[in-house]
Amino acid sequence: GTTPVRITVNGAVHDVEGAALDAPLLYVLRNDLELNGPKYGCGLGECGACTVLVDGVAARSCVVPLGHVLERDITTLEGLCRGDRPGPVQQAFIDEQAAQCGYCLNGMVMTVEALLRRDPCPSDETLRRELHYNLCRCGTHLEILCAARLAAR
Numbered sequence: 001g002t003t004p005v006r007i008t009v010n011g012a013v014h015d016v017e018g019a020a021l022d023a024p025l026l027y028v029l030r031n032d033l034e035l036n037g038p039k040y041g042c043g044l045g046e047c048g049a050c051t052v053l054v055d056g057v058a059a060r061s062c063v064v065p066l067g068h069v070l071e072r073d074i075t076t077l078e079g080l081c082r083g084d085r086p087g088p089v090q091q092a093f094i095d096e097q098a099a100q101c102g103y104c105l106n107g108m109v110m111t112v113e114a115l116l117r118r119d120p121c122p123s124d125e126t127l128r129r130e131l132h133y134n135l136c137r138c139g140t141h142l143e144i145l146c147a148a149r150l151a152a153r
């Protein structure tokens with residue numbers, strides 16, 4: 001058999017059995033760890049639905065090989081919660097009712113979270129630029145932008 005692959009997700013160490021080092025991180029998070037916050041959209045690094053934080057920086061987990069994150073801190077949407085309550089960015093998205101179908105929201109929330117960690121008071125231009133490459137097929141970008149502004153306050 002193969003040796004398990006050790007990764008740290010949301011502060012917990014996991015030994016993943018039978019995972020290939022070139023497997024997309026997204027698959028391991030969803031299928032092995034049952035963390036379904038990150039979503040599968042395009043699988044090509046283009047839509048942002050699968051976004052997680054790697055050492056606090058937004059990364060598209062569908063194109064990050066498992067082998068690249070062995071010594072890194074991975075944070076998923078689940079890891080932003082405070083106990084059983086939403087974290088501040090999540091709460092802002094709830095308050096603004098930013099979801100239509102909600103499929104893109106993981107990526108939106110994680111992208112805003114990563115931005116606010118390095119720039120706590122981003123300009124509107126920065127918010128728009130950061131969210132530009134996160135696709136929302138429902139067209140709720142205005143509500144999402146309101147939520148991002150609320151989170152930044």
Ligand code: FES
Pocket residue numbers: 039040041042043044045046047048049050051060061062063
């Ligand atoms: Fe990863 Fe689209 S599913 S960027």
